[in-house]
Amino acid sequence: MILNERNLRKDLVMDVARRMMTAARTAPKGKGVDIIEMALVTDGDIERLSTKMRQLSEETGMKFLLRDADNLESADVVMIIGTMQQVQGLNCAHCGYNTCEAKPEYVPCAINSVDLGIAIGSACAMAADLRIDTRVMFSAGWAAQKLGMLGACKCVMAIPMSAGSKNPFFDRKPKEPVNNPG
Numbered sequence: 001m002i003l004n005e006r007n008l009r010k011d012l013v014m015d016v017a018r019r020m021m022t023a024a025r026t027a028p029k030g031k032g033v034d035i036i037e038m039a040l041v042t043d044g045d046i047e048r049l050s051t052k053m054r055q056l057s058e059e060t061g062m063k064f065l066l067r068d069a070d071n072l073e074s075a076d077v078v079m080i081i082g083t084m085q086q087v088q089g090l091n092c093a094h095c096g097y098n099t100c101e102a103k104p105e106y107v108p109c110a111i112n113s114v115d116l117g118i119a120i121g122s123a124c125a126m127a128a129d130l131r132i133d134t135r136v137m138f139s140a141g142w143a144a145q146k147l148g149m150l151g152a153c154k155c156v157m158a159i160p161m162s163a164g165s166k167n168p169f170f171d172r173k174p175k176e177p178v179n180n181p182g
Contacts, residue, residue, distance in 0.1 A: 013076040013163050014040070016132045020079055020123040020159070027122035030111035035084040036119050037150045041158075042077050045149075049078065049158075052143035068139040074168035075160035079123065080144040082153030083116040085109060108155060120157055133162045135169030 005012075021038050029036070041049055050069040057065035072078065087100045087109045094110030097103040120136055127134045140158030150156050162168055 009163050010076050013132060013161050014042075016127060016130045016163075017077045017079055017161055019130065020126045020161075023126040024081055024119035024123040027115075027119040029115045029118075031088050031090070033086065033088060035086050035112060036081065036115060037084065037153050038079060038081045039150060040077050040079055041144070041149065046072060046075060046078055048147065049140055049143050049149075052147055053139055056139075056143060056146065062139075065139050065143075068137055071135070071169050072137070072140055072158075072160050074164075075162055077161050078140060079159040079161065080141060080149055080156055081116065081120060081123065081159065082141070082145065082150045082156035083108075083112045084152060085112055085154045088112070113155060116155060116157065120159065123159060127159070127161060131163075133164070133167035133169060134159050135167075 017040050021040070024036060024038060025034075050072045053065045053069035053072065057063060057069070085108055087103065088111040089100050090111065091099045092110065093099075094114075095103050095107050097107065100109070103109070124134055124136065137158045137160060140160065141156040144150060144158055145153065145156040160169060
């Protein structure tokens with residue numbers, strides 16, 4: 001039997017994506033409270049995500065969403081990762097309020113955001129160790145959040161993955177030329 005890498009590539013990336021989820025799950029969490037949620041987006045749902053990004057660009061005028069939507073379509077799989085919002089009761093004031101009780105409900109607990117960042121870092125480190133190209137995207141995470149892909153998560157990020165000869169998530173060009181008046 002001959003197994004050509006070109007025919008296995010998507011399966012290989014999916015295997016790394018699963019390992020990335022494990023790395024994110026086992027990353028340290030504030031007070032040991034795990035409120036991280038994750039999922040893998042594949043095939044037609046990647047297209048759904050990029051379509052939502054284009055819609056958000058039209059609604060907001062943010063042109064980088066168009067570039068990122070194109071980038072997303074080059075991904076073999078997209079990991080979405082987010083955090084539920086749960087005050088940790090530390091009264092650390094990192095959110096800008098002196099106590100957790102004083103913090104308005106719409107303001108995220110800073111510890112939740114830190115936990116998400118650590119989990120993302122662990123996931124991306126795993127991808128780098130296994131030589132998979134990635135990029136952390138607020139834009140695709142925002143679209144996933146708007147689509148409810150991670151339920152009630154309030155802060156969602158996305159990590160598209162690829163295993164081609166060139167990383168499609170870097171050396172990115174803006175969708176419209178920038179006018180330089182000088």
